[in-house]
Amino acid sequence: MLKGDIKAGSSIDFRMPGGVYFDSEDNIINRMVADARPLREGASFFIFMKRSNRLEEEDVYIPSLGIQSIFEIDTDTNTVIPCDTLKSDPVVHKYLHAPLKAFWEEILFTVSSEIRRQ
Numbered sequence: 001m002l003k004g005d006i007k008a009g010s011s012i013d014f015r016m017p018g019g020v021y022f023d024s025e026d027n028i029i030n031r032m033v034a035d036a037r038p039l040r041e042g043a044s045f046f047i048f049m050k051r052s053n054r055l056e057e058e059d060v061y062i063p064s065l066g067i068q069s070i071f072e073i074d075t076d077t078n079t080v081i082p083c084d085t086l087k088s089d090p091v092v093h094k095y096l097h098a099p100l101k102a103f104w105e106e107i108l109f110t111v112s113s114e115i116r117r118q
Helices: 092-096 100-117
Strands: 020-021 029-030 044-047 049-051 058-068 069-076 079-082
Touching: 029 100, 079 092, 079 100
Parallel strands: none
Antiparallel strands: 020 029, 044 069, 049 058, 069 079
């Protein structure tokens, strides 16, 4: 589900928090966000994103609320798992192992409520 001017079927550039950097001696430094689960290749996710506000990245999208905007779909249990691992965080507390169907229904309700306001 896309909101905005992204054409269905097109591709987008998406940047995760953290990343790979080079220090002054050209050593590679892999920086991960603290309290974040790494994204697993082949897994499916709900990712809430926004367009980057950096001029040099005008066609790049980033998680709208950082790592709190990414939820892995656990197909074995039909639940969602926040990629934020800080258990005291209200988002993690509310959605950790939330039923996939309920999570999806909440998204649809929120989107339809937003559309009615416009």
